Amino acid sequence: MIEGQYDVIFRGQIVKSFELSDVKANLVKLFKSTPEAVERLFSGSEVTIRKGLDYAAAMKYQSALRNAGALALIKEVEAEKESPPPIQEIKKTATTSNIDSSNTTPADRRDTTESQSIRASNPEAADDSEGLTMAQVGAQILPPKVYEQRDVDTSDLSLAKAGERILPEKEPEKHAQPSIDHLSLTDN
Template sequence: MSRYEIAFSGRTVPGAQLDSVKANLARLFQADAQRIELLFSGRRMVIKNNLDEAAAEKYRSVIERAGAIVEVVDMDAPIEEIELAPPPAADPEQAQAGATAVPGRLQVAPRDGYMAAFADVEALDFGLAPVGADLQDDKPDAQAPSVDLSQFSLAPVGSDMGQAKAAPAGPTPDTSHLKLAD
């Protein structure tokens, strides 16, 4: 007996309004708006799994009536095995000639069939710097900008620089007629 899962990727039925679909799904799943937004993130999310065929079809039809398109996947479907191609054979001419490594290039030997696809990749052979070495390029010293200041001069110490003078205070009020009562 096959088992099925229901997966949702955010697709809606053609012609359905997105807001109404979200409201229908919120009502159907009794979920808050944050969970419904998570469903519509575009990622494939499994809603329910380990269903028999009848239950999976029921879920699909109810969710489709709400305005969303779900994917019903057979969990017991056989997984296709992929056989990797064998690694390429070494070129006999190079092996006999004793092919020399190109200076500055790293020679990579494949460790398995997958890595054999990358056997002909030329990778730069970067070394490691000793501990404490400065890896940043030297910065040139900053140059002072050339600005022509010949049109300016300095005023002598204590001279008036043209600041506005404060207005003189008015006369001091006469308070001789005022007395304190005991």
């Protein structure tokens, strides 16, 4: 399951096959609201429909809006980062060592010392390293990107057949012949 909080955003865009009046009527029914309230959604600015949903609920809202003819986006809410611990705690963690040097090789001690120095320089890494897990091979670990649908008119474009000349034929350029009467060949 995808973790995090998501907002459902609407920018007034509709599905290409729907008419604007039909979409507005569908949204009045969907939200059980008034036409005036739905009209405010089409102001041209970004309107948040729902805030702080889990990913599955946000997808349900997006799907319901799409069925009504409205194109909605899902944005991940950025969680507030915790403040780093005081410097005294970082120094204490870096200097405290619970390594039994009699049973370790120099390489083991170096690896442990390096990991402690990494934790000391990056306290977030120290907090995250204790709860690390691995996903199954091929598992989706990031939410899929949501792209805005663009309305691009391609009706004027066509494809040429293989070997067909694409550019129009050009007439050969005509240049004046240079006069070479004054030139001669001599043996030296």
